[in-house]
């Protein structure tokens with residue numbers, strides 16, 4: 001048994017001027033899920049506590065919330081380990097979505113972004129599937145989905161994403177992982193259009209922080225699929241905007257000397273016109289740390305770096 005101490009976010013916009021935290025202490029088995037504890041609080045202490053849940057088995061995705069500042073499913077997060085790590089259990093609603101009441105958020109922004117990527121097969125009406133026929137995929141084709149079909153749309157990734165917080169127009173990790181799933185589906189006939197439609201802000205706003213992958217309770221690994229989409233977008237369209245130019249420039253920059261030339265990267269990313277726009281910032285950097293703007297000397301062992309590039313550019317079985 002563990003003596004669990006909860007601090008639960010409470011906010012009723014009809015009554016409260018501002019959110020506050022209520023504290024509860026309960027004795028319970030260490031393996032008790034946080035969701036079960038909250039339901040106990042609701043039935044034994046405070047029937048007004050509002051939360052969303054359904055399956056209680058990590059299947060429906062309804063119970064995502066913040067437990068000790070991490071976006072998690074409350075039904076699969078156990079009380080004991082949280083108490084051991086933090087000495088208390090702070091429960092808050094998901095981030096990046098407006099709170100409706102207590103732990104319930106308005107998921108409209110999350111679902112709006114999902115709808116935008118058209119999460120269904122787009123077929124060419126000029127080539128309709130013959131009636132009664134199926135369009136099976138090979139096991140190798142199914143493998144290209146990676147773990148994306150496991151997604152339960154719990155929005156934990158959306159809650160954890162700093163790019164969503166900074167730019168509400170960013171689709172978010174779940175929508176992009178779903179987009180990836182349709183882009184690699186051989187039955188879908190809008191691959192290129194999907195990739196072009198999602199750029200520029202839709203893809204390159206991702207900060208590569210991997211917090212979505214850390215938050216995902218189903219190991220969908222959205223950040224890895226966003227990386228794949230970026231690579232595909234460069235293959236389809238080339239490096240046509242700041243985000244993709246930065247990625248390609250960074251790679252070429254390191255290939256050249258084995259170390260980053262910051263000034264050159266700014267030019268590779270923004271072009272001469274962009275550099276002029278950043279002149280003031282450049283002068284401030286130069287005054288504080290002039291060495292940053294100097295061309296670095298090639299590192300020792302540059303040959304080894306170039307061997308890595310050669311291996312990445314021409315993986316085994318892919319002749320140079």
Ligand code: FES
Nearest residue numbers: 055056061063075
């Ligand atoms: S209640 Fe369904 S995932 Fe937690």
